[in-house]
Amino acid sequence: MADTAQAVPAGRKSLTATTTSWRFGPLQGPIELVGCAELMAPLTQCLQGWPVTPWPIGIATSPVITVTLRGTEYVLTSRFIVGEEVYADSPSIICAFMAELIMAYGTARPEALFLHAGGAVVEDKMIIFPARGKTGKSTLIAQLAHRGARIFSDDVVPLDTRTLHACALGIEPRVRLPLPVSLPNAMHNWVARHRHLFNSKMTYIGLPGQGPGALAPLDEERPVDAIVLLTRETGARPELAPCPRAEVLKLLVQQHFGGPTTAVTLVARLKALTDGAPCYRLTYGGGDEAPDLLHRMAREK
DSSP: OOEEEEEOOOOSSEEEEEEEEEETOOOOOOOEEEEGGGGGGHHHBSSSSSSSEOOOOOOOOOSSSEEHHHTTEEEEEEETSSSSHHHHHHHHHHHHHHHEEEEEEEOOOOOOOEEEEEEEEEEEEEEEEEHHHHHSHHHHHHHHHHTTTEEEEESSEEETTTTTTEOOBBOOOOSSSOOOTOOHHHHHHHHHHEEEOOOEEEEEEOOSSSSSSSSOTTTTTEOOOOOEEEOOOOOOOOOOEEEOHHHHHHHHHHEESSSSSSSSHHHHHHHHHHHHEEEEEEEEEEETTTHHHHHHHHHOO
């Protein structure tokens, strides 16, 4: 590990801070922690299958992401944000760090297209869940993990554009708190047992590396067996019904990053994906009915 002393501007709590530099998986540059090396333990606890090693001494490369402890706050800078972002606690800074980590991973995998979607293997079927924000995607992924599904991601699913396989991100799911009151007590108790790195607004869910409810490691691949659009409506009766492929394709085109550089190639690959897997819409309001429908659908495929 490379350790250096970095000056801290006047008004901060210390005069110097130790910088630690790390290589995270295939990222094309170091991750730097300035004065906050203690973040490495919770950071790596949230990851599965990411090789993390000290950045080689003597290789001078600008950092991909830097986290600096400034007084009692954490300051985030990266190649993908303008200026800096400031966070008050370790759960918040690690949540923001993971978003930048995904962006950095995208530049290291030019053959991949990144979909704003959850992904899980249910009854040995790979299902991706494209959705707009605040449709309960992460909570649903956590419910599926509780029932034994293998989790690929709760927020972003890389798609290998050569094979159209879904790829695992190897990042633990994160759910908003408080949990919906409509969820059964068993789910509330499960989250309470598995939560870590949490504050009043969110928590990461610790999942095993093997067995039921496991977190798939980085870059594990599976062909896509079904695509399920999520629509959450308060009080809605749960329903899983076929969805027009054109609607699914439109959402995937609108909510992605990375991948093919031309619009024609992008649409062609996404159309191949939607043509090759059945498409559904899951309308639900909460509770345990949505996972029931998904398990039933997966068993019948």
